Amino acid sequence: KYALGLDPTVRADAADLPDFAAWTDGASEYLAVRVVRDPAAENVTITAEISDDLETWSESDVILLEETDTVQHFRDSDALGEHVRRFLRLRFSLLTEE
Numbered sequence: 001k002y003a004l005g006l007d008p009t010v011r012a013d014a015a016d017l018p019d020f021a022a023w024t025d026g027a028s029e030y031l032a033v034r035v036v037r038d039p040a041a042e043n044v045t046i047t048a049e050i051s052d053d054l055e056t057w058s059e060s061d062v063i064l065l066e067e068t069d070t071v072q073h074f075r076d077s078d079a080l081g082e083h084v085r086r087f088l089r090l091r092f093s094l095l096t097e098e
Contacts, residue, residue: 002038003037003038004016004035004036004038004041005038005040016036018034018036018090019033019034020032020033021033021034022080023075028079028080029080030076030077030079031076031086031088032065032074032075032076033048033073033074034066034072034073034074035072035074037072038070043094044092044093044094045093046072046090046092046093047062048062048074048089048090048091049088050077050086050087051087052083052084052086053085061077062074062075062088063075063077
């Protein structure tokens, strides 16, 4: 909730959470997620990862469609239907000062 600029003491509305939906590009559809983030949370990085088995995750199969101060939009590099199963997750990392 910190990275998204949400109040940690209040239940989040679905509209305030990352939006996982298919992304259409031409005739193909892809797994995708759009995140609206808090620009004040500069010490948080958000990455997306893809997996076929929920055990092995890869950032290299993810395409960053959009990145601004407040929005990050990711999609799978492979179209839906190219795999039997495909999973997409977000990883939030707190940058620490050294």
